[in-house]
Amino acid sequence: MLNGKIAVSIEKEFSEPANERRYIVGVDIGSSTLAAVTVLDSQSGKVVKQLYFGRDVAVRQMKYEERRAKLQSHADKGSEKANKYLKRLKHKQRNFVKTRSGQVAKEIANLALKYDACIVIEKLKFRAVRGKVNKNGRKKINRIPYTQFREFLKSNCLKYGVLFQEVDAYHTSKWCPKCGALNNGHDSVNYALYTCKKCGLTVNSDRKASLAIAVKSLLERTSQGLTNSCFVQISRRKVPVNGLVRPDDGVLSGAVHLTQPPMESPLL
Ligand SMILES: [Zn+2]
Numbered sequence: 001m002l003n004g005k006i007a008v009s010i011e012k013e014f015s016e017p018a019n020e021r022r023y024i025v026g027v028d029i030g031s032s033t034l035a036a037v038t039v040l041d042s043q044s045g046k047v048v049k050q051l052y053f054g055r056d057v058a059v060r061q062m063k064y065e066e067r068r069a070k071l072q073s074h075a076d077k078g079s080e081k082a083n084k085y086l087k088r089l090k091h092k093q094r095n096f097v098k099t100r101s102g103q104v105a106k107e108i109a110n111l112a113l114k115y116d117a118c119i120v121i122e123k124l125k126f127r128a129v130r131g132k133v134n135k136n137g138r139k140k141i142n143r144i145p146y147t148q149f150r151e152f153l154k155s156n157c158l159k160y161g162v163l164f165q166e167v168d169a170y171h172t173s174k175w176c177p178k179c180g181a182l183n184n185g186h187d188s189v190n191y192a193l194y195t196c197k198k199c200g201l202t203v204n205s206d207r208k209a210s211l212a213i214a215v216k217s218l219l220e221r222t223s224q225g226l227t228n229s230c231f232v233q234i235s236r237r238k239v240p241v242n243g244l245v246r247p248d249d250g251v252l253s254g255a256v257h258l259t260q261p262p263m264e265s266p267l268l
Pocket of ligand 1: 199
C-alpha cells in the first residue's frame with residue numbers, strides 16, 4: 001500500500017507539466033514574419049491572441065542582400081574596396097539578425113509568462129522541407145534564421161522558466177483551421193496567404209500555421225482520446241483535425257490502435 005502511494009506521487013511529479021498549462025503559445029517561424037504567434041486557450045478552444053513579431057527582419061534582410069549583390073558585382077571585377085565593404089556588411093547583417101532574433105525570442109517568452117503558457121514550435125527537421133520549393137520560396141526560406149532563433153527561444157524559455165515543446169510539423173501549413181481540409185501551404189499567387197479550396201477561408205499562412213502548431217500541442221495532450229474522427233473545439237466550432245495526424249505516427253495514433261482488438265489475442 002505504502003509502495004503504491006509512493007509510486008503514484010513519483011508518477012505525478014514526472015508527468016508532463018505542459019499538460020497542466022491552460023494556455024498554449026504556438027510559434028511559427030516564417031519567411032515574411034520572423035515569428036507568427038497564436039495564444040490558444042486549451043479549455044475553451046478559443047484563440048485569445050494572434051501576433052506578429054519581427055516583421056522588420058525580412059525587410060531589412062532584403063535590403064542587406066540587395067546591397068550585398070551590388071558590392072559583390074564590384075568585388076568580382078576586382079575592387080578591393082568593395083570586397084572590404086562586403087565583409088563589413090555581412091558582419092553587420094549577421095549582428096542585426098542575431099540582435100533581433102534575441103529580442104523577439106525574449107518578447108515571446110514574456111508573452112508566455114503573462115499567460116503562464118507553454119511555448120510550442122515545430123521540430124526543425126520537418127520544417128526545412130515545408131512550403132513550395134520554387135525559386136522565390138527557397139530564397140525566402142533560406143533567409144530565415146531558424147536555428148539561431150530557435151536557440152534564442154529555447155534559452156529564453158530556460159531563463160524565464162517557460163515550458164518549451166516541439167511538435168511534429170506534419171501538415172501544419174496545409175490544414176484549414178475552419179473546416180479541417182488540407183490545401184497547399186501557400187497561395188500560388190500570394191506567398192503570404194493561405195486559401196482553403198473547400199470553405200474559401202483566406203488567411204495569413206504564417207498566422208494560420210501558428211494556430212495549427214498550438215492545436216497540435218493540444219492534440220498531443222489528448223492523444224489518449226483520439227478516434228478515427230477527431231475534432232478540436234476552435235472558437236465554438238468543432239474542426240476536424242485528422243489531417244494533422246500523421247497516419248503512421250506512433251505517438252498520436254497509438255491510442256487509435258488500442259481500440260482495435262489485439263492481433264495476438266488468445267483463441268480461447
Ligand atoms: Zn477550409
